[in-house]
Amino acid sequence: MDFESACNFMEQLASTTSKLEKIQITKNMLRNARNDEELKAIILLLQGRQYPDYINKETGVSTNLLIKAMVKAYGYDEKHIEEKWKKTGDLGLVSEELAKTKKQRMLLTQKLDLIYVLQTLQKLSELEGEGSIDKKISLIAGLLINAKSLEAKYITRWILGDLRIGVAEGIIRESIVAAFFVQVFWQELFNSSLSSDNLLNLALKYWKGLKLIVGKEVILSNPHINLIKRIAGDVRIIKEEEIKKFSSFHYTSLDADILIVSSNDLGNYLREYLSKLVETAYSLINDMPEIAVIAKNKGEEGLKDVKPIIFRPIRVMLAQRVSSIEEAFKLLGKVVAWEYKFDGFRTQIHKKGNDVRIFTRRLEDVTKQFPDVVQAVRECVKCNECIIEGETIGYDRETGKWLPFQKISRRIKRKYDIEEMVKKIPVMTFLFDIVYLEGDKKIDFKFKERRRLLESIVDEKDKKMMLAKQLITSDVEEAKKFYKEALDLGNEGVMAKNLEAAYEPGLRVGHMLKIKPTLENLDLTIVAAEWGEGKRSGVFSSFELACLDKDTGEFLTIGKLGTGIKEKVEAGGITFEELTEMLKPYIIREEGKKVYVKPSIVVEVAYEEIQKSPTYTSGFALRFPRLIRVRDDKSVDEIDDIERISRIYALQRCRLKQQDIM
Numbered sequence: 158m159d160f161e162s163a164c165n166f167m168e169q170l171a172s173t174t175s176k177l178e179k180i181q182i183t184k185n186m187l188r189n190a191r192n193d194e195e196l197k198a199i200i201l202l203l204q205g206r207q208y209p210d211y212i213n214k215e216t217g218v219s220t221n222l223l224i225k226a227m228v229k230a231y232g233y234d235e236k237h238i239e240e241k242w243k244k245t246g247d248l249g250l251v252s253e254e255l256a257k258t259k260k261q262r263m264l265l266t267q268k269l270d271l272i273y274v275l276q277t278l279q280k281l282s283e284l285e286g287e288g289s290i291d292k293k294i295s296l297i298a299g300l301l302i303n304a305k306s307l308e309a310k311y312i313t314r315w316i317l318g319d320l321r322i323g324v325a326e327g328i329i330r331e332s333i334v335a336a337f338f339v340q341v342f343w344q345e346l347f348n349s350s351l352s353s354d355n356l357l358n359l360a361l362k363y364w365k366g367l368k369l370i371v372g373k374e375v376i377l378s379n380p381h382i383n384l385i386k387r388i389a390g391d392v393r394i395i396k397e398e399e400i401k402k403f404s405s406f407h408y409t410s411l412d413a414d415i416l417i418v419s420s421n422d423l424g425n426y427l428r429e430y431l432s433k434l435v436e437t438a439y440s441l442i443n444d445m446p447e448i449a450v451i452a453k454n455k456g457e458e459g460l461k462d463v464k465p466i467i468f469r470p471i472r473v474m475l476a477q478r479v480s481s482i483e484e485a486f487k488l489l490g491k492v493v494a495w496e497y498k499f500d501g502f503r504t505q506i507h508k509k510g511n512d513v514r515i516f517t518r519r520l521e522d523v524t525k526q527f528p529d530v531v532q533a534v535r536e537c538v539k540c541n542e543c544i545i546e547g548e549t550i551g552y553d554r555e556t557g558k559w560l561p562f563q564k565i566s567r568r569i570k571r572k573y574d575i576e577e578m579v580k581k582i583p584v585m586t587f588l589f590d591i592v593y594l595e596g597d598k599k600i601d602f603k604f605k606e607r608r609r610l611l612e613s614i615v616d617e618k619d620k621k622m623m624l625a626k627q628l629i630t631s632d633v634e635e636a637k638k639f640y641k642e643a644l645d646l647g648n649e650g651v652m653a654k655n656l657e658a659a660y661e662p663g664l665r666v667g668h669m670l671k672i673k674p675t676l677e678n679l680d681l682t683i684v685a686a687e688w689g690e691g692k693r694s695g696v697f698s699s700f701e702l703a704c705l706d707k708d709t710g711e712f713l714t715i716g717k718l719g720t721g722i723k724e725k726v727e728a729g730g731i732t733f734e735e736l737t738e739m740l741k742p743y744i745i746r747e748e749g750k751k752v753y754v755k756p757s758i759v760v761e762v763a764y765e766e767i768q769k770s771p772t773y774t775s776g777f778a779l780r781f782p783r784l785i786r787v788r789d790d791k792s793v794d795e796i797d798d799i800e801r802i803s804r805i806y807a808l809q810r811c812r813l814k815q816q817d818i819m
């Protein structure tokens with residue numbers, strides 16, 4: 158695919174907000190790939206990446222460097238480019254504009270190919286050491302000089318990793334399904350949509366020449382049938398029982414593109430089933446381009462066969478939050494497995510023979526930081542090959558008491574004097590799941606079966622590696638007692654798990670629940686902000702929050718706020734514009750799009766919880782912070798301090814009110 162065609166697809170995607178339409182466009186783009194390599198490149202472009210997710214390589218191109226490349230390509234000075242950038246908030250648009258008027262035009266410009274552009278961008282991440290900056294500038298400038306204006310826009314955005322086409326992972330997944338499996342519509346959707354929704358437009362725009370199968374039982378009015386016949390290349394009508402007999406709905410096996418059926422059951426079933434297959438397979442290998450190729454060449458069976466790859470982290474299954482023991486029972490059924498919600502870090506352990514690697518929930522490799530865990534795995538996990546999961550927590554060597562996450566977060570970040578840290582903050586790991594054993598994935602096993610497998614391979618002898626304590630009960634009072642015990646021991650709360658459920662990688666599932674106490678608002682100050690883009694250009698769109706360290710008078714960052722602020726005055730509350738104006742007098746310096754301000758404005762912020770986080774200088778991060786109001790009545794020395802935040806963090810685990818639990 159030439160790069161210009163790819164860019165035209167990007168433009169189409171950017172021009173619609175309809176999810177259905179985006180899926181149709183993306184589907185067409187995927188179908189247009191001439192070979193597997195091109196299909197992979199298309200997916201990477203859609204993701205705004207140069208490598209699949211599991212490869213942790215970055216182009217290492219900052220906006221500053223990119224601007225230098227633009228200077229070289231277009232012959233304008235930096236200031237000119239920066240001013241334009243400030244106005245639009247999008248370097249891609251600046252590139253597009255400058256490419257139209259470029260001073261240095263190559264006489265013999267070659268047509269850019271998608272794969273060539275990708276490979277050039279990949280080279281950027283391979284350049285290191287002396288002279289690499291200049292080489293990067295030349296590489297990018299070389300591409301931009303050869304690019305037409307539209308291409309320049311998307312090359313720039315691709316380098317920055319933000320295509321601005323409104324295509325997130327979900328749409329890519331559904332487009333893979335749409336491209337390589339028959340798309341199923343059912344008659345109600347089709348009938349009702351024809352008059353109102355955009356399905357008619359969609360049909361007219363994208364169905365031209367497609368092969369359709371219509372279930373014989375489908376009741377469509379004559380005009381609809383006529384319409385379908387007019388736009389479709391081929392319409393076959395067959396009995397729905399026949400349809401159900403097709404074991405695979407791969408696009409090649411049915412020799413059709415679209416299937417219209419009479420009940421939404423089959424339609425929904427297939428759509429959700431296939432979408433989930435893609436999602437699960439992707440979560441296991443973290444490689445969307447590869448998943449697209451598998452879907453295309455091997456269909457449903459190929460996706461089902463995708464297995465985790467040892468030493469490549471999988472996306473773990475996540476829990477939903479509920480507020481009470483009763484709610485958990487209501488959702489999970491009569492008998493529930495309860496475990497402590499340990500206050501450590503999620504540990505994904507990969508073992509093959511004597512080789513062990515440890516990953517965090519964010520898929521970071523922390524093997525080097527935890528030689529003690531590696532050793533414990535070698536001693537306690539009795540298998541050749543496995544992927545198991547647990548929570549690693551620190552404990553006090555003297556008292557044996559469990560330590561809050563804050564302590565081991567220092568071990569996660571530490572890159573030197575590892576042995577000293579191992580001695581200072583010893584850890585233990587509580588195992589609670591298994592996803593892979595001796596060459597077979599175990600995600601389809603029920604939780605109770607996975608637990609049994611785990612028990613069969615773990616030797617708990619010296620307590621370095623243990624199975625998470627479990628209470629299996631149908632008794633509310635007993636579960637409440639377990640919750641209290643968990644909090645008293647310094648845990649964050651409890652986890653409630655359905656014993657019959659499978660492991661669903663990458664998903665926040667309704668069969669694994671977390672319960673922890675709830676919290677009150679915080680008063681914080683704003684120490685930095687970021688200029689917005691698009692409809693928010695000219696105003697700040699994100700605000701960095703900080704609390705106080707009363708001892709040093711320092712402000713410690715704790716999260717970024719972008720929610721609870723209004724777009725328009727009529728909406729009530731404070732607007733982005735008002736908050737921007739309030740902060741402007743306090744600007745200290747600007748760094749690219751980031752602006753540092755003197756802590757002066759106090760804001761009251763609600764949040765879902767306080768998490769430990771290495772990202773902010775306080776060591777904590779607010780989850781989902783939301784502006785409640787600006788506290789004109791408070792000065793910055795009255796804001797909440799780090800001690801209170803640590804206290805609330807601890808309270809999260811130690812119950813705010815007795816009645817929360819009892």
Ligand code: AMP
Pocket residue numbers: 475476496497498499500501502503504518548589625652671
């Ligand atoms: P949260 O981080 O609040 O979304 O809660 C989910 C996290 O709790 C998981 O990612 C684990 O790191 C952690 N956790 C602690 N104990 C357990 C347990 N027994 N089972 C599952 N997850 C646990």
